[in-house]
Amino acid sequence: xxxxxxxxxxxxxxxxxxxxxxxxxxxxxxxxxxxxxxxxxxxxxxxxxxxxxxxxxxxxxxxxxxxxxxxxxxxxxxxxxxxxxxxxxxxxxxxxxxxxxxxxxxxxxxxxxxxxxxxxxxxxxxxxxxxxxxxxxxxxxxxxxxxxxxxxxxxxxxxxxxxxxxxxxxxxxxxxxxxxxxxxxxxxxxxxxxxxxxxxxxxxxxxxxxxxxxxxxxxxxxxxxxxxxxxxxxxxxxxxxxxxxxxxxxxxxxxxxxxxxxxxxxxxxxxxxxxxxxxxxxxxxxxxxxxxxxxxxxxxxxxxxxxxxxxxxxxxxxxxxxxxxxxxxxxxxxxxxxxxxxxxxxxxxxxxxxxxxxxxxxxxxxxxxxxxxxxxxxxxxxxxxxxxxxxxxxxxxxxxxxxxxxxxxxxxxxxxxxxxxxxxxxxxxxxxxxxxxxxxxxxxxxxxxxxxxxxxxxxxxxxxxxxxxxxxxxxxxxxxxxxxxxxxxxxxxxxxxxxxxxxxxxxxxxxxxxxxxxxxxxxxxxxxxxxxxxxxxxxxxxxxxxxxxxxxxxxxxxxxxxxxxxxxxxxxxxxxxxxxxxxxxxxxxxxxxxxxxxxxxxxxxxxxxxxxxxxxxxxxxxxxxxxxxxxxxxxxxxxxxxxxxxxxxxxxxxxxxxxxxxxxxxxxxxxxxxxxxxxxxxx
Amino acid sequence: xxxxxxxxxxxxxxxxxxxxxxxxxxxxxxxxxxxxxxxxxxxxxxxxxxxxxxxxxxxxxxxxxxxxxxxxxxxxxxxxxxxxxxxxxxxxxxxxxxxxxxxxxxxxxxxxxxxxxxxxxxxxxxxxxxxxxxxxxxxxxxxxxxxxxxxxxxxxxxxxxxxxxxxxxxxxxxxxxxxxxxxxxxxxxxxxxxxxxxxxxxxxxxxxxxxxxxxxxxxxxxxxxxxxxxxxxxxxxxxxxxxxxxxxxxxxxxxxxxxxxxxx
Numbered sequence: 001x002x003x004x005x006x007x008x009x010x011x012x013x014x015x016x017x018x019x020x021x022x023x024x025x026x027x028x029x030x031x032x033x034x035x036x037x038x039x040x041x042x043x044x045x046x047x048x049x050x051x052x053x054x055x056x057x058x059x060x061x062x063x064x065x066x067x068x069x070x071x072x073x074x075x076x077x078x079x080x081x082x083x084x085x086x087x088x089x090x091x092x093x094x095x096x097x098x099x100x101x102x103x104x105x106x107x108x109x110x111x112x113x114x115x116x117x118x119x120x121x122x123x124x125x126x127x128x129x130x131x132x133x134x135x136x137x138x139x140x141x142x143x144x145x146x147x148x149x150x151x152x153x154x155x156x157x158x159x160x161x162x163x164x165x166x167x168x169x170x171x172x173x174x175x176x177x178x179x180x181x182x183x184x185x186x187x188x189x190x191x192x193x194x195x196x197x198x199x200x201x202x203x204x205x206x207x208x209x210x211x212x213x214x215x216x217x218x219x220x221x222x223x224x225x226x227x228x229x230x231x232x233x234x235x236x237x238x239x240x241x242x243x244x245x246x247x248x249x250x251x252x253x254x255x256x257x258x259x260x261x262x263x264x265x266x267x268x269x270x271x272x273x274x275x276x277x278x279x280x281x282x283x284x285x286x287x288x289x290x291x292x293x294x295x296x297x298x299x300x301x302x303x304x305x306x307x308x309x310x311x312x313x314x315x316x317x318x319x320x321x322x323x324x325x326x327x328x329x330x331x332x333x334x335x336x337x338x339x340x341x342x343x344x345x346x347x348x349x350x351x352x353x354x355x356x357x358x359x360x361x362x363x364x365x366x367x368x369x370x371x372x373x374x375x376x377x378x379x380x381x382x383x384x385x386x387x388x389x390x391x392x393x394x395x396x397x398x399x400x401x402x403x404x405x406x407x408x409x410x411x412x413x414x415x416x417x418x419x420x421x422x423x424x425x426x427x428x429x430x431x432x433x434x435x436x437x438x439x440x441x442x443x444x445x446x447x448x449x450x451x452x453x454x455x456x457x458x459x460x461x462x463x464x465x466x467x468x469x470x471x472x473x474x475x476x477x478x479x480x481x482x483x484x485x486x487x488x489x490x491x492x493x494x495x496x497x498x499x500x501x502x503x504x505x506x507x508x509x510x511x512x513x514x515x516x517x518x519x520x521x522x523x524x525x526x527x528x529x530x531x532x533x534x535x536x537x538x539x540x541x542x543x544x545x546x547x548x549x550x551x552x553x554x555x556x557x558x559x560x561x562x563x564x565x566x567x568x569x570x571x572x573x574x575x576x577x578x579x580x581x582x583x584x585x586x587x588x589x590x591x592x593x594x595x596x597x598x599x600x601x602x603x604x605x606x607x608x609x610x611x612x613x614x615x616x617x618x619x620x621x622x623x624x625x626x627x628x629x630x631x632x633x634x635x636x637x638x639x640x641x642x643x644x645x646x647x648x649x650x651x652x653x654x655x656x657x658x659x660x661x662x663x664x665x666x667x668x669x670x671x672x673x674x675x676x677x678x679x680x681x682x683x
Numbered sequence: 684x685x686x687x688x689x690x691x692x693x694x695x696x697x698x699x700x701x702x703x704x705x706x707x708x709x710x711x712x713x714x715x716x717x718x719x720x721x722x723x724x725x726x727x728x729x730x731x732x733x734x735x736x737x738x739x740x741x742x743x744x745x746x747x748x749x750x751x752x753x754x755x756x757x758x759x760x761x762x763x764x765x766x767x768x769x770x771x772x773x774x775x776x777x778x779x780x781x782x783x784x785x786x787x788x789x790x791x792x793x794x795x796x797x798x799x800x801x802x803x804x805x806x807x808x809x810x811x812x813x814x815x816x817x818x819x820x821x822x823x824x825x826x827x828x829x830x831x832x833x834x835x836x837x838x839x840x841x842x843x844x845x846x847x848x849x850x851x852x853x854x855x856x857x858x859x860x861x862x863x864x865x866x867x868x869x870x871x872x873x874x875x876x877x878x879x880x881x882x883x884x885x886x887x888x889x890x891x892x893x894x895x896x897x898x899x900x901x902x903x904x905x906x907x908x909x910x911x912x913x914x915x916x917x918x919x920x921x922x923x924x925x926x927x928x929x930x931x932x933x934x935x936x937x938x939x940x941x942x943x944x945x946x947x
Contacts, residue, residue: 264874264878265878268875269875270874270875395873395874395875396873396874396875397873398870398871398872398873400871402868405868405871408871409717409871413695413697413715413717414695414697414715419697420697421695421697421698421699421715422697422715423698423699423713424699498874498877
């Protein structure tokens with residue numbers, strides 16, 4: 001049928017179509033341009049390096065839908081629904097070239113791409129449309145009947161879902177009418193369209209009526225598509241356009257590394273206290289968020305009823321950005337988008353970022369466990385935003401939970417958060433015959449004990465276990481003793497970048513002086529900091545967590561675990577070993593190689609594991625708000641009824657032991673570090 | 684209002700203090716030095732006064748080269764300038780000699796109020812503040828926990844904790860006040876504060892600059908002399924009393940408390 005030449009009130013269709021397309025594009029482009037200009041008030045950040053790698057990641061995540069499918073499991077199949085809509089929509093996006101095209105070019109049809117394409121593509125479209133409709137009904141059921149906790153029902157979502165649903169309906173209507181109009185193409189594989197066609201004929205519609213109805217359906221379809229296009233940049237469905245960009249521009253550095261503040265001596269402000277002090281990429285995150293809530297239902301702060309929800313954080317920041325951004329632009333007379341940060345801060349007397357938009361309680365509730373980032377389908381980076389705001393509070397305002405001040409002082413004066421005399425750091429190893437680097441630096445491995453392993457009574461036992469294990473395996477190792485200092489993990493994550501960089505610089509110098517090549521750490525926080533963050537300051541060393549090292553020793557036959565431990569054991573993933581460094585298998589491998597051990601997994605494990613509550617410097621803060629995270633995590637363990645909960649992190653162990661005492665379950669559940677189990681099992 | 688805060692650099696409380704074998708002093712090799720914690724309250728209070736009334740906060744510190752670090756800490760907190768009294772002749776002085784040296788230095792500084800920590804945590808003498816007030820012929824109140832400056836800035840109301848209650852005093856200014864825990868929560872220096880502190884004026888004065896004779900300061904000018912240091916006796920290990928139930932353990936405990944600990 002000749003759509004282009006059809007006239008409505010004497011005006012040819014292609015003229016009318018041109019007018020609506022131009023109108024829609026004006027709205028769309030204006031909004032997108034506006035969003036772009038606001039985005040550019042953010043600070044610079046070069047995210048254009050390694051283009052090839054970026055393209056690969058983007059294609060993999062988007063085209064294969066890894067972004068949402070990785071998350072699919074019994075109880076949350078939404079990712080599957082998303083993939084159905086996504087693939088369905090891809091087919092339709094392609095078909096729209098033809099749909100719009102025929103408004104201009106008479107006779108344009110799928111035949112342009114060959115007879116077999118014209119034969120099969122309508123079938124594909126029908127299947128796609130059905131798939132999309134099923135997914136939409138399912139999505140609506142989820143929103144109004146099932147109501148999973150992570151979804152917040154919004155009118156916007158219903159409008160969008162409705163539009164997509166009716167796009168499919170009008171696809172079928174158009175198809176049905178067209179089959180009847182162009183009756184020479186009788187044999188169509190489009191079975192739904194054919195069914196509609198049959199239905200219309202049975203209704204006794206005249207051919208001219210059907211032609212008119214076809215044009216009407218085509219027009220409604222066109223208007224829905226254009227309306228959808230205009231709506232997208234005003235809604236959370238902006239992720240349709242921006243997710244590929246956001247994933248493309250994601251951080252490619254090690255997941256566990258926070259960005260350093262450079263040129264601390266020259267800078268005048270530190271951290272972020274104004275929305276425009278975030279980088280453009282951090283602002284792009286805000287636009288891209290689809291509010292799916294995956295971050296929220298995996299956030300230990302949110303789950304323990306603290307004020308922080310990563311989803312709301314991002315949403316609130318987005319609302320604030322648009323509000324303040326438009327104010328800034330207005331005060332610049334619609335500026336060119338190159339607003340300088342300093343000027344931008346002027347002329348806006350609205351809400352303050354810290355306090356009004358994001359409360360300090362929210363900022364301090366974060367355990368930096370990284371689960372939000374791990375779960376986010378569009379690769380948003382939440383933790384660095386929180387740390388940026390902490391940096392402002394700590395470095396500029398000296399505002400932080402009061403108990404933290406002593407921790408900073410202790411790190412400054414005695415290089416450990418407990419504030420125990422620095423000279424006594426190596427005392428735990430006094431009677432163990434451990435080499436101290438200052439006395440004998442001829443070693444293969446530097447064993448990095450960490451503050452907890454050096455000063456905390458419970459964790460000193462684990463240090464002793466590791467020494468015994470290394471000795472048994474014949475490892476030539478040494479410790480720094482009194483020369484070791486806090487790695488600075490907590491300081492950095494609390495926001496005290498200055499203290500962190502001081503500690504890092506001191507340690508890197510010491511390690512370089514001893515020409516250290518290979519380091520084995522006891523604590524996953526030290527591990528992450530030494531491995532992923534010290535290279536930012538020139539400290540390049542081979543760093544292993546002890547679980548990796550012990551796995552090597554076992555594989556090489558240097559360590560044999562022969563004594564059985566007949567216990568059911570569950571393993572709690574440390575965030576900084578697991579999520580941030582993707583080491584999920586080494587600890588489990590060790591447990592499995594101990595005879596008699598029955599390993600049971602908690603429901604939330606590996607990438608979905610929940611923090612013990614001590615990350616991000618929370619180890620050193622009181623937990624005044626909500627429930628206790630460690631007790632929540634303990635419940636996860638109790639649910640699978642193990643005899644023993646095993647950890648590989650001094651913080652996790654402390655948090656578990658506290659929770660076990662608090663909940664008074666000492667009789668039924670013990671907690672041990674894997675090093676202790678290895679020591680017990682080795683021959 | 685111009686405020687002077689007298690500050691001392693002391694070994695960190697966690698440092699292991701080792702006495703020299705001959706008892707003539709302590710071994711200073713492994714010591715980590717910090718600002719005397721009681722002096723921090725003085726700096727914080729001075730900064731709060733400055734924030735309210737304006738003026739200049741000056742840190743006055745007698746100490747060797749390493750004391751600069753402590754002075755910078757105070758400047759980073761927000762003090763405006765510092766005077767360091769550094770001369771080998773000042774070393775080994777008692778509270779009197781120290782107060783005398785500080786008093787001399789104060790002649791060159793404008794002040795409406797002087798803070799000293801209630802005592803330094805190294806020698807615990809708690810005498811410098813009082814001696815300084817005497818030498819300057821100023822009123823003094825020790826161990827203050829609350830301070831309110833009158834609007835005319837001519838007097839202040841101070842609270843000090845005494846057994847069973849709080850003593851409230853009015854004192855005319857200028858005065859010497861010694862500061863005690865509870866007065867305030869000393870701030871943590873901001874990073875811009877730390878950076879600025881590096882450029883703030885620090886005036887180092889030696890014996891000659893103060894115009895004092897060497898026999899009136901330091902060890903020579905002291906009224907008391909430390910003759911010997913002895914380390915405290917090593918603490919004995921704790922004892923766990925074993926036995927079945929309180930019937931058995933309590934009598935054992937009583938016996939030990941009476942005969943060994945001589946407590947009852």
